[in-house]
Amino acid sequence: MLQLEGVGKRFGGLPALDGVGFTVPKGQVTALIGPNGAGKSTLINCISGVLAPSAGSIRFGQAELAGMAPHHIARLGIARTFQNLKLFPRLSVLDNVLTGLTCEAGRSMVMAMLRLPYLRHRERQLKLRALEALDRFGLADKAALPVSILAYGDKKRVELARACVSTPRLVLLDEPVAGLNADETAAVGEQLGRLRREGQTLLLVEHDMELVMGLADQVVVLDSGRCIAAGSPAEVRRNPLVLEAYLGKMEATA
Numbered sequence: 157m158l159q160l161e162g163v164g165k166r167f168g169g170l171p172a173l174d175g176v177g178f179t180v181p182k183g184q185v186t187a188l189i190g191p192n193g194a195g196k197s198t199l200i201n202c203i204s205g206v207l208a209p210s211a212g213s214i215r216f217g218q219a220e221l222a223g224m225a226p227h228h229i230a231r232l233g234i235a236r237t238f239q240n241l242k243l244f245p246r247l248s249v250l251d252n253v254l255t256g257l258t259c260e261a262g263r264s265m266v267m268a269m270l271r272l273p274y275l276r277h278r279e280r281q282l283k284l285r286a287l288e289a290l291d292r293f294g295l296a297d298k299a300a301l302p303v304s305i306l307a308y309g310d311k312k313r314v315e316l317a318r319a320c321v322s323t324p325r326l327v328l329l330d331e332p333v334a335g336l337n338a339d340e341t342a343a344v345g346e347q348l349g350r351l352r353r354e355g356q357t358l359l360l361v362e363h364d365m366e367l368v369m370g371l372a373d374q375v376v377v378l379d380s381g382r383c384i385a386a387g388s389p390a391e392v393r394r395n396p397l398v399l400e401a402y403l404g405k406m407e408a409t410a
């Protein structure tokens with residue numbers, strides 16, 4: 157579904173990504189792991205159009221995503237969450253999730269202002285879908301609250317609901333359980349497992365190895381901007397290069 161080849165990204169003179177290549181098969185969970193600063197978020201930003209890669213190609217079906225604007229990429233059916241939450245704090249939980257449907261909501265301001273019966277019907281349909289997405293992540297009872305008053309764990313789940321509400325072809329998740337406690341992590345793990353069983357294609361960046369090993373069909377390992385390993389969770393777990401990448405960093409920071 158998604159095919160990366162030779163993807164590079166430089167910040168100033170420094171390479172954050174260098175010759176990254178792998179594929180994300182349809183209907184599978186691909187986990188992207190690696191030590192802090194490996195380039196995982198940079199890669200998610202390149203795929204979603206937040207950053208333009210400096211080199212290489214990112215193909216999604218027939219489309220070349222490298223250099224394409226984020227809203228065009230979203231319209232192709234790629235949704236994402238952010239490592240550091242990007243919600244609209246003053247909007248309600250429901251309205252935050254509705255922003256995940258802007259691609260479908262139509263663009264005519266005049267039409268929206270006329271409030272034609274058809275548009276009111278359409279608006280109700282979109283709200284219903286947003287409520288369904290909230291329900292799926294256990295947040296339906298919080299729909300009317302301003303998102304700013306929610307606990308951190310709930311905010312993370314609002315982002316998940318917003319990413320999934322449009323039933324995208326591909327969802328990019330940047331550390332969906334970072335900062336969550338054990339119960340919250342287990343709940344999100346369940347919810348992601350359900351998406352997987354439904355055939356949702358996911359690219360999951362995550363440090364929680366238990367979650368990764370339980371969910372992923374394949375694991376890709378980045379270290380210092382390079383792909384150092386790829387394979388099944390079991391293969392990657394016993395790959396000496398992967399152990400070295402993680403242990404090396406631990407020794408360096410010890």
Ligand SMILES: Nc1ncnc2c1ncn2[C@@H]1O[C@H](COP(=O)(O)OP(=O)(O)OP(=O)(O)O)[C@@H](O)[C@H]1O
Pocket residue numbers: 167172190191192193194195196197198199239
């Ligand atoms: N906008 C930016 N400008 C300059 N350097 C950046 C920028 N974004 C990321 N970097 C650098 O690129 C490298 C990769 O960062 P990135 O955030 O992609 O790592 P990561 O794998 O997501 O790490 P973490 O696990 O800590 O989230 C780091 O050295 C980082 O300092």
Ligand SMILES: [Mg+2]
Pocket residue numbers: 196197198239
């Ligand atoms: Mg990151």
